[in-house]
Amino acid sequence: MIPQFLISSVRKSPRFIIIIHWPATLLILALGLVFGACSSQPDPNTIRMGVAQAPTNLDPRYATDATSARINRLLYSRLVDFEQDATPVPSLATWVQQSPTHYVFTLRDHVPEFHNGQGVTSQDIKATYESILSPHNASPHRGVLHIIDRMETPSDTEISFYLKRTDPFFPSYLVIGILPANLIANRHPFSDHPIGNGPFRFLDRPDETRVRLVRQTDGQLVEFLRIPDPTVRVLKLLAGEIQLLQNDLPPELVAYLANQPTLHLQQSRGANFAYLGFNHQDPLTGNILVRQAIAHAINREDIIRYVFQNRARQAQALFPPDHWAGPVQLTGYPYDPDRARTLLAEAGFGISHRPTLIYKTSTDPFRLRLATIIQDQLSRVGIDVVIQSHDWGTFYGDIKTGRFQMYSLAWVGVKTPDIFRYAFHSQSIPPTGANRGRFASPIADHLIEQAEVSTNRTEQRTLYHDLQVHFLETLPYIPLWFEDHICFSSTEITGYRLESDGNFDGLLQVQRNTSTTHVASIRSPAI
Amino acid sequence: MTMRLWFPASIVILWGGLALVSPLLPLNPHAIDLANILTPPGATTWLGYDDLGRSIADRLATGAQTSFIVALAVVFLGVTLGGLLGATSGYLSGWVDHIFVRIVDILLAFPGLLLAIALAAALGPGIENVIVALSLTGWVGYARLARAQVLSLKQADHVVAARAIGTSTWRILTRHLLPLLTAPLIVEASFGIAGAIIAEAGLSFLGLGVQPPEASWGSMIRDGTRYMLVAPHLVIIPGMTLMLVVLAANLLGDWLRDWLDIKDQVGKR
Numbered sequence: 001m002i003p004q005f006l007i008s009s010v011r012k013s014p015r016f017i018i019i020i021h022w023p024a025t026l027l028i029l030a031l032g033l034v035f036g037a038c039s040s041q042p043d044p045n046t047i048r049m050g051v052a053q054a055p056t057n058l059d060p061r062y063a064t065d066a067t068s069a070r071i072n073r074l075l076y077s078r079l080v081d082f083e084q085d086a087t088p089v090p091s092l093a094t095w096v097q098q099s100p101t102h103y104v105f106t107l108r109d110h111v112p113e114f115h116n117g118q119g120v121t122s123q124d125i126k127a128t129y130e131s132i133l134s135p136h137n138a139s140p141h142r143g144v145l146h147i148i149d150r151m152e153t154p155s156d157t158e159i160s161f162y163l164k165r166t167d168p169f170f171p172s173y174l175v176i177g178i179l180p181a182n183l184i185a186n187r188h189p190f191s192d193h194p195i196g197n198g199p200f201r202f203l204d205r206p207d208e209t210r211v212r213l214v215r216q217t218d219g220q221l222v223e224f225l226r227i228p229d230p231t232v233r234v235l236k237l238l239a240g241e242i243q244l245l246q247n248d249l250p251p252e253l254v255a256y257l258a259n260q261p262t263l264h265l266q267q268s269r270g271a272n273f274a275y276l277g278f279n280h281q282d283p284l285t286g287n288i289l290v291r292q293a294i295a296h297a298i299n300r301e302d303i304i305r306y307v308f309q310n311r312a313r314q315a316q317a318l319f320p321p322d323h324w325a326g327p328v329q330l331t332g333y334p335y336d337p338d339r340a341r342t343l344l345a346e347a348g349f350g351i352s353h354r355p356t357l358i359y360k361t362s363t364d365p366f367r368l369r370l371a372t373i374i375q376d377q378l379s380r381v382g383i384d385v386v387i388q389s390h391d392w393g394t395f396y397g398d399i400k401t402g403r404f405q406m407y408s409l410a411w412v413g414v415k416t417p418d419i420f421r422y423a424f425h426s427q428s429i430p431p432t433g434a435n436r437g438r439f440a441s442p443i444a445d446h447l448i449e450q451a452e453v454s455t456n457r458t459e460q461r462t463l464y465h466d467l468q469v470h471f472l473e474t475l476p477y478i479p480l481w482f483e484d485h486i487c488f489s490s491t492e493i494t495g496y497r498l499e500s501d502g503n504f505d506g507l508l509q510v511q512r513n514t515s516t517t518h519v520a521s522i523r524s525p526a527i
Numbered sequence: 528m529t530m531r532l533w534f535p536a537s538i539v540i541l542w543g544g545l546a547l548v549s550p551l552l553p554l555n556p557h558a559i560d561l562a563n564i565l566t567p568p569g570a571t572t573w574l575g576y577d578d579l580g581r582s583i584a585d586r587l588a589t590g591a592q593t594s595f596i597v598a599l600a601v602v603f604l605g606v607t608l609g610g611l612l613g614a615t616s617g618y619l620s621g622w623v624d625h626i627f628v629r630i631v632d633i634l635l636a637f638p639g640l641l642l643a644i645a646l647a648a649a650l651g652p653g654i655e656n657v658i659v660a661l662s663l664t665g666w667v668g669y670a671r672l673a674r675a676q677v678l679s680l681k682q683a684d685h686v687v688a689a690r691a692i693g694t695s696t697w698r699i700l701t702r703h704l705l706p707l708l709t710a711p712l713i714v715e716a717s718f719g720i721a722g723a724i725i726a727e728a729g730l731s732f733l734g735l736g737v738q739p740p741e742a743s744w745g746s747m748i749r750d751g752t753r754y755m756l757v758a759p760h761l762v763i764i765p766g767m768t769l770m771l772v773v774l775a776a777n778l779l780g781d782w783l784r785d786w787l788d789i790k791d792q793v794g795k796r
Contacts, residue, residue, distance in 0.1 A: 231756060252565060252578075252757045299561075306561035306580075365753060372579055372740065376559040387739075 046212075046221040047493055047512050048241065049504070050233040052248040054208060054226035059190035060177035061132050061139045066412060070504045071224065074213060076177020076196030077112065079105055079125065084500055085324045086415040088172045092120070093159075100166035100455075101149075105174075107157040112216070114180050115201040122159040126151045127181035129174075144173050144418075168455055172416040199508050215508070222507055237263070237488060243512070246487040247502055250366055251309040257488050266487040266498040267311065273318050274410040275477040276374075277399070281438045284355055285405050289347035290383075291475040294406075295333035296340035297381040298374055304481055307373065311486065315479035317468040318411065318419065324457070325417045325464040332472060332479060340381040349382060356384040360407040362395045371408060400430050402438060408480070413501060417464055420448050424476055439476040532782050538775035546595030549588040556585040557740045565758040575760050578750060583764055586742040590765065593731075593743045594724050594772070597658055601723040602716045604662035609669025610712055614700055616670070617677030627674070634667045640726055647735040654737050661726050665719060672715055676708050710787045717780030721773045728769055744769045 055068035060076050063069055081091040093105040111120045132139040133148060147167055152160040163170060177196050180188075188195065194202040200213040200222065209226040225242060227233040230249050234257060236242045249257075258265050276294070278285040285291065304312045319326035349355050357378070361371045368389050375385040385406075390398065399407055411419065422428055425448050428435040444467060451463035471477070487498040487506075496510040560580035568575040574583040616627035634642075646660035680686060681704070689699050730736040731745030739746070744765045751761025 231753060234756060250753065252754060256757045302561050306564050365750075368739075369578060373559060373561065376557075376579075 043221070045512060046223050047243055047507070047510055048223045048225055049244040049246065049507075050227045050236060050242040051224050051246075052226075052228060052230070052233070055211060055224070057191050058194040058202070058211075059179075060196075061128070061137065061141065061179070062191070064140050066502075067224075069413070070502070071211065071213070072177050072194075072196075073198070073503055073505065074200040074507060075194045075198045075202060076179070077120075077198050078177055079174040080171050081175070082172075082415050082501075085322060087324055088169075088416075092178065093125075095171055098160075101163040103161045103163075103170060105159050105161070112197045112199075114197045115195050115216075116180065116183075118180050118182075120178065120197055121156040121181075122153040123156070124178050124181045125159050126153050127184045128176065128179050131179075131184050132176065141176060147173075166453060167418075168452070168460070169416045169418050172418075220510075220512070222510075237490065240490065240492065243490045243493045244487070244496060244510075245489075246498070246504070247485055249486060251307060251311055254311060254486050255309055262491055264489045264491065266489070266496075268485045268498050268500050269313065269320070269322070270483050270485045271320050271323065271414070271501065272410050272412045272483060273315055273320075273414065274408065274480040274483065275315070275318075276480060277404070277407050277409060277477055278437050278475075279402060279405050280440070280476070281402075282405050284357065287347050288475065289343045290349075290355065291478065292333065293340040293343035293347070293381065294378060294383065295475060295478045296336045296343065297378050297383065298478070298480075299335040299377055300480060301335060303370070303373060307370065308481070308483065311484040312481040313484075315481050316472060317479060318414070318423075318471075318477075319417075319464075319468070320482055325461060327465045327468045330469065330472060337381045344382055351382065354382050354384050356386065358388055358405045359385045360388050360390065360395060360398060360404045362392050363389045367408065374408075399436050400434075402430070402436060404436075410483075415501075417451065417460070420444075420464070420467060421452065424448070424471070437476060439474075441470070441474055441476075443470055444474070444476075531778070535775035535778035535782070538771055539779055542591055542772050542775075543595060545588050546592040549592045552588065554582075554585040554588055556581060556589040556742050558582070558585075565754060565761075567758065567760055568764070574764050575758075577747070577761055578754060578758075583747070583760070586747060587744070587765060587768060589742040590744040590747060591768075593654065593737055593741070594727055594769075597654065597661070597727040598720045598723040600658045601661040601665055601726075602719045604658070605665040605719060606669050606712055606716050608662070609666035609671075610673045610705070610708060612666070613670030613673030613675075614677045614704055614708060617674035618681055618696065618700060618704065624674075627670075631667050631671055631674075634664070635671070639664045640729060643726055643730065644733065644735065647730050652735050652738050654741075657727055657730050657736050660730070661723055665723065665726075668719070669712060669715060672711055673708050676711060677704055680704055680707055714780060714784040714787060717776060717783050721776035721780070724769070724773055724776065 051067050053065065053067050055063070055071045056065050057063040057068050058072060058075065060069075060072045063072055077092050079091060079093045080088050080095075083089050090108065092111055093107050095103050095105045097103050105122075105125070107120065107122065113119050114124075129145065129148065129151060131137055132141050132145055135142070147163050147165065147170065149162045149164045151162070154160065161170070177198065179190060180195060183190070183195060192205070199216055201216060203212040203214050203221070205211050211224045213222045213224075214220070215222065225236075227236060227242075230253055233242070233245055234249070234253050237245050237257070238260065245257075254265075257263055276298075278291060280286045300314050304310060304314065313320075314332070316330040316332040317327050321328045344350070344355070359371055359375065361367050368387070371387050371389070375387055378385050389395075395407075398404055399409065411423075421433070423434045423436075424439055424441075424444055425433065425435060426440040426442075426445050427433070429438055430436060447463055447467040447470065451460050451467070454460045454463065472479075485498055485500070485502045487496070489496045489510075492513055494511050494513060496506040499505050558581060560576065563572070563576040563580040565578060566572050566576040566580075568583075574587065577583055577586065612627065616624045642664045643660045646663060647656055650656035650659060686699060686703050689703050694703075727736055727743065728745030728748070731743035732749045734746075734749070736745055737743040747765040748762055748769070751758070751765070754761050
């Protein structure tokens, strides 16, 4: 019942006419939206996956973002792949190391043809890598492969790689999809019309938000839908508009979806290394006592328990313990605010002289949330933090050019220990490498160089263990955590398996249950 | 005094009181308690906690202070600037009035909030810049009202008499015209308060208002939208508060207009 005084006010004021009518207006709008939405029913035979970002480049020579890399894995095949512990294994070809700088790769039998019907030969492999190495093409992968001196193709099934210097991890670098040589020569637009020999072929890209692929074995249609907002992605999964959702969800929504009886949750331990980076040339963050104080001030255990809801694990080093080069039983910096205050006092700071740090991060709401928590925890031990959040381009540009005191970021998809030279060697200052904090340690340089020339896996493992112990003492980064991989699938599909590195290879086996409609699957638990 | 006055008045007094008293209260709007993340309202948790485990009650009180400061400052600047310019233009007439009316028409033709968003974006985020942006777009309504009033009042006998005995323009404006403009401007200002509250919340929702970790009702709603499925109280509580205060400000403005309307008063007698 509406109070009389409200009614009298409303009647007297013309401005409230709109208030009287707005529920009706909203109702009409809502009905319009509902009927509008009903007019385009999704194809019941297609399997749809919601992704936060659309692939930016379907040409594997130029793709760098995670979504592109994962979809390109489906469209193209590569020479080498990885085991669960990141050990390289043959994919399209087997290899033999003839000398420290000479590798011979031989195509396996029954290699699938390209999607245009051409067979795969060593010429295609050579053309692909030559195209990447050409300075005119400006491929972002050229830096890693620059070690290749020349290639020779003695036969259609054999290719020799000659290196400029020895590198025991060389086969691990040959993970880029192979393209047909003649199409490379004709400058075919692979990004718009990908042609590879992967288990899926490209169908079309109706608009910027959708990419459609067809599975080669049975013609199953798979569609990737870009849905930036996580809540909308979740609602679309619940409404049956998509059947798969993998990662990029706030932990609270993961917990919410985990309680939905119509969805199936898969979870696996991730290896994407989240860390706090520092500028080592800055007087404040270049001080090891300050970095150690920060490490002791961050309560990673609580953040993982309450924010990640235990869907992450603490990191002590860049590689997790289950990686072959990952250190085991490292004890890092436990949460100890008193120790942090003592270290700050040793560094010359106190209540009357609090250090102030600028902490750069992206505008991603979840990253900003984590930054705010870290800001609060550092404030409690006497470090004032000013958060500066920028759009990704500005933020990443600042990090690459060293314009920061402290920042948070993650290394994604790192499989091989060549990352240590790339990110920590004193000669890897950008643009040569990714030593963005200008970290310089003769001990680290020596260990990296020793491990690189070693051909014995056990010795390499020991050297990398020592290196990561050294990093824990000198703190070029503060290791934070490895976030778990999460996947939700609806009961409309079966057979999807979440891979340990979060790729989409599970789509090779997934099947759509055509016998059950979404409505039935949603209602069944209530019946 | 009727319920028609007391309902909005009590809400507005509560809002203003909270804004004035909140600096003296032991509030901790920025204190993060991870164990309380997204805790819903309850007997021991008051209005619940947000995505960082911060008390929503404390942040609501701090947000009241933000909206109160912005609303009062914007309305004060708007009334002062608009009232003076409008009254002067109306009194002087001629080419000054012509130019003034064209400027006002141009500004009125432009969507106010859109202009405020553009200004806030150009000036940069922050409560001071929100006040500047909203004042620069909000004075026009007061100016038009003041001008219209002065156009009719300047023919009044006491103004003609003042002019006849050689009273200066400034004195006529301040002593004979502005006092008579006060009543309609106050009514307009009461509606302006509601508009300023909404506009501040809108700018903060878009990230152009107060910056984290400071609290604003608009930014609380924006932060809460990400958790609508799991913690709707993050949106409902600041949303309802905003709605109630705006409704109360509008109802109070209506009451004030009726109370100051001499025809209405005569009719009642």
